[in-house]
Amino acid sequence: MKKRFLGFMVIAMLAIFTVVYFTSADAQKSAPPQKTVKVETCYGCHTDIKKFHSDGKHSKINCSNCHEGLDNHLKDVSSKPITKLDLANCGRCHKEQYESYTQANLESKPKLEKSTATSRSPLFDTIMRPHGFTREHSEPRSHVFMLVDQLLVDRAYGGRFQLKSWDKIADAKAAEKSAWEILKDLDPSTSDQRIFPPYTPRTAFTAANPVCLTCKTSDHVLKWGYMGDKYPQAKWDRTSKVVEMARDSKHPFSCYGCHDPHSARPRVIRDALINAVVDRGEGTYPYDKEKSKKTTIQKVMFRDYRAIGILNRPDSNLLCAQCHVEYNCNPVIDIKTGEMIGMTDRRTNEFQWKNVFDYDAWVEKQGYRDFRNEVTGALVSKIQHPEVEVYWGSKHERAGVECKDCHMPKVKKANKTYTWHGQKSSKYMKKDTCLKCHPYWTEKEAEYQIESIQNYIRGKMRKAEFWLSEFVKTYQTAQAIGVSEEVLKESRKYHTMAHTKWEWWTAENSDGFHNPEQAKAALLQSIQTSIDGVKFLEKAIADKAKAAK
Numbered sequence: 414m415k416k417r418f419l420g421f422m423v424i425a426m427l428a429i430f431t432v433v434y435f436t437s438a439d440a441q442k443s444a445p446p447q448k449t450v451k452v453e454t455c456y457g458c459h460t461d462i463k464k465f466h467s468d469g470k471h472s473k474i475n476c477s478n479c480h481e482g483l484d485n486h487l488k489d490v491s492s493k494p495i496t497k498l499d500l501a502n503c504g505r506c507h508k509e510q511y512e513s514y515t516q517a518n519l520e521s522k523p524k525l526e527k528s529t530a531t532s533r534s535p536l537f538d539t540i541m542r543p544h545g546f547t548r549e550h551s552e553p554r555s556h557v558f559m560l561v562d563q564l565l566v567d568r569a570y571g572g573r574f575q576l577k578s579w580d581k582i583a584d585a586k587a588a589e590k591s592a593w594e595i596l597k598d599l600d601p602s603t604s605d606q607r608i609f610p611p612y613t614p615r616t617a618f619t620a621a622n623p624v625c626l627t628c629k630t631s632d633h634v635l636k637w638g639y640m641g642d643k644y645p646q647a648k649w650d651r652t653s654k655v656v657e658m659a660r661d662s663k664h665p666f667s668c669y670g671c672h673d674p675h676s677a678r679p680r681v682i683r684d685a686l687i688n689a690v691v692d693r694g695e696g697t698y699p700y701d702k703e704k705s706k707k708t709t710i711q712k713v714m715f716r717d718y719r720a721i722g723i724l725n726r727p728d729s730n731l732l733c734a735q736c737h738v739e740y741n742c743n744p745v746i747d748i749k750t751g752e753m754i755g756m757t758d759r760r761t762n763e764f765q766w767k768n769v770f771d772y773d774a775w776v777e778k779q780g781y782r783d784f785r786n787e788v789t790g791a792l793v794s795k796i797q798h799p800e801v802e803v804y805w806g807s808k809h810e811r812a813g814v815e816c817k818d819c820h821m822p823k824v825k826k827a828n829k830t831y832t833w834h835g836q837k838s839s840k841y842m843k844k845d846t847c848l849k850c851h852p853y854w855t856e857k858e859a860e861y862q863i864e865s866i867q868n869y870i871r872g873k874m875r876k877a878e879f880w881l882s883e884f885v886k887t888y889q890t891a892q893a894i895g896v897s898e899e900v901l902k903e904s905r906k907y908h909t910m911a912h913t914k915w916e917w918w919t920a921e922n923s924d925g926f927h928n929p930e931q932a933k934a935a936l937l938q939s940i941q942t943s944i945d946g947v948k949f950l951e952k953a954i955a956d957k958a959k960a961a962k
Contacts, residue, residue, distance in 0.1 A: 449475040450483050458490075461715060462675055469676030478502075479674060498632055500589050503668040509826060510668075514834040517585040518555045520841050524582070525552040527919065533871065534919040536878040539885065540912070542787040544795055545569075545618035553798075553922055556836045557585045559665045560592045563629040569621035570656065572612040575599055591663040598660070623653045624742040624762045628735070630662045631670040631682060637719065640684045641762045644718035651756040671732040673723065681722040683735035687712050689766040691722065697731055699766055700805050729817035730801060730810070737816075739772065739799035739920070740764045745781035748792055754781055768802050769917045769935045773910065782909075789888045789901075791908035796920040803921050807928035819846045839863075863926060870918065870925025873936040877915040880943035884908060887950045896953045904953075907946025914939035 455476050456463040466472055477483055479502060485492040504511025527550045528537030538547045549567035564574040574596045576582065587594035599609050610617075624641055627633065638647035649658050673680040681687060689695050691712040696705030708731065710722040724731060741763045745754045754760060760779060767775045772794070776782060782792035804810050809819075819839040821832055839846035840863055847859040854862070884907065892901060914935040918925060925932035 448484065449477050450487065452476055454487065461713075465673060465675035465678070469673070469678060471675060471677045474506075478505075496635060498634075498667060498669075499664055500667050507668075509829065509831045510834045514668075514836075515557050515585050515589045516555065516835050517557065517583045518835065518837040518841065519583065521554050521837065522552065523554050526550065527552060533874070533924070534878065535875070536882045537919065539882050540786075540878065540915075541795075544784050545620035546795060548616060548618045555585065557588050557665055560626075560629045560662060561588050561595050561665075563621070563625065564592055564596055564659055564662075567612070567617045569618070569625070570659070571619040572610040572617040573599055573601065573656070574659070575610065589664065593663065620743065621655045621659070622743055622756060622761075623649055623651055623655050623658050624756075626655070626658055626662060627683065627762075628742075629666065630664055631667045632662050632664055633658070634669070634682055634719070636661075637684075639714070639718060639720045640688060640759055642759070646716060646718050651762055666736070670735065673721070679724040679727045679732060681710065681724070681731060681735050684720060685740055685762050685764040686731075686735055686738075687720055687722040689764040693766075695766050697728070698805065700768065729815040729821070730804065733816040733820075734801040737798055737800040738764055738766070738802060739797050739917075741781070741783070742797075743783070745783055746785060746792060748777065748780055748782055766802070768805060769799070769914060769931065772917070773913050786885075786908065786912075788885050789905055789908050791905035791912070793909055793912040794916070796913070796916045798920050798922055799917060800921055800923065800927060803917075803923070803927045803931060805928075807931070809927075814850070818849075822846050822849070866926050866929045867924040870929060870932045870936070873933060873940070874915070874918050874924075877911070877918075877936045877939040877943070880940050880947070881908075881911055881915055884911065884943045884946045884950070887947050887954075891950045891954050891957075894954060894957055896950070896957050900950075900953045904946055904950050907942055907949065911939045911942035911946065914942070 452466070452475065456467075479497050481495040481497065482492065483494050486494045500511055500514065504515075526532060527534045528541075528547070529535060533552075534550075537550065541547050545568040547568075551562070551566065554562065563569060565576065577595060577597050581587065581595040584595060601609055627637065627641070633649055636648040638644035638650055641649075641651035643650045643652070649661075668674075670682050671679060687710065690697055690710050696702065697708045697710060698704040707726075708728045709725045710731070711725070712720055712722055714720050741761060744756060744761060746752070747754050760781060763779070765772055765775050776794060783795040785792055801816075804816075817832065820836050821834055822839075822842065822845040823830055824833045824845055833842075833845070840860060843856045843859045847862075848854060848856065851859065888901070888904060888908075891904070918932055918936060921927070921932075
């Protein structure tokens with residue numbers, strides 16, 4: 414009896430092991446692909462793909478590895494194959510890169526609001542009223558959550574998309590598989606109003622639009638026309654209903670956003686970057702013409718409505734520039750008429766591709782500003798995250814250091830060296846980043862160097878915020894006692910100029926480390942401009958008081 418029982422237990426354990434194994438991610442990645450096809454047959458119609466595939470590193474990878482339904486497609490061309498867009502498909506061959514990408518950085522704090530008394534930008538809400546970012550402006554976290562966090566943030570969809578449970582917040586594997594493994598849609602038209610969050614326009618915002626999603630997911634690479642223009646073949650464009658496009662999104666920005674799947678060459682798919690570099694002719698490094706000549710992007714059109722940009726050589730600064738830049742992705746205000754420029758206008762999908770000192774002149778030339786300050790009425794910009802523009806001309810950039818060297822270093826695991834794809838701050842992995850170039854430092858010394866720069870720049874950021882807020886308060890006083898509109902209008906110029914050179918650094922996520930010299934210079938300009946504006950208004954207030962006597 415005992416032997417029979419033990420035998421039964423062994424069989425049961427084997428059965429459990431078999432089920433677990435064959436449903437595991439590793440088993441799925443090692444599972445054989447579907448029936449292969451003759452690539453020459455595919456080349457017969459897809460001549461543009463042949464040029465990439467036949468000479469590239471993926472030339473031995475069969476079409477069936479990335480496309481499903483090829484048998485039916487070859488029998489009937491109207492039966493479209495399915496392109497596999499999930500990261501796990503690439504992970505079948507690139508296991509280490511895939512596994513590092515889909516890890517949560519548990520050292521970085523989630524849902525950390527930037528505008529609180531102890532955070533990066535404590536006076537943000539005072540200065541930025543009534544912009545949607547005052548509803549929620551969180552510090553970034555692991556890239557695998559980029560789509561989840563964009564759908565979840567209170568400034569985007571009015572609180573419509575919520576976590577299924579707070580214990581999902583760190584579930585990186587689920588986030589990679591689908592955002593909807595983590596989120597639920599509380600459609601206000603069908604939800605129980607006692608469950609739907611009691612948000613109001615002052616506690617949440619519906620600021621999202623289709624352009625926003627092009628940085629958070631690459632799922633629409635085959636459905637989005639170049640620049641978001643309307644094309645008969647494209648499912649989505651700049652004017653599409655954003656909730657419907659969001660519901661059609663599953664994965665974070667994927668491998669094929671930076672690596673051409675047919676040739677394995679470095680590429681970009683973000684259309685506004687291609688537009689700035691190629692169409693506008695500003696080059697890959699607009700402040701370094703010689704470097705621009707060495708590193709180029711070739712614009713390649715597919716199916717007459719979408720484009721990719723093929724790099725002539727690897728350059729992670731440009732790959733990261735698909736998202737880590739300042740850009741316009743929303744309706745803006747026409748500075749001449751005061752009217753809104755809507756999503757039908759290409760300026761709602763634009764990379765300025767300028768540094769902090771040239772930014773204001775560019776948007777003035779383009780004729781727009783993001784919003785009007787609620788208190789002063791000044792037309793000001795909402796800066797996004799200009800890490801790449803800040804990095805241009807910095808000491809590290811001139812030395813040839815790229816984004817990948819500090820955020821995606823080469824690491825060794827089981828005698829295999831590969832590029833780690835987790836994209837986190839170098840301060841969390843100093844041994845593999847800082848110490849590679851500075852071997853005479855200890856990790857503590859490297860951390861000390863980083864903090865010395867960041868603490869100094871944070872101090873200047875706080876002072877710039879203080880003086881901007883002083884300007885706003887002084888403006889309120891001037892307005893309340895009846896200072897003329899002519900004088901108030903003149904004072905708004907100080908606000909506009911000081912604002913950009915302050916907010917650039919609250920939006921840029923290195924706290925000045927990427928380019929401390931530039932950060933210091935810009936923030937000092939912001940401080941002095943705000944002080945000059947305060948003095949200008951104080952004189953007007955004094956003159957008004959004197960005239961009243």
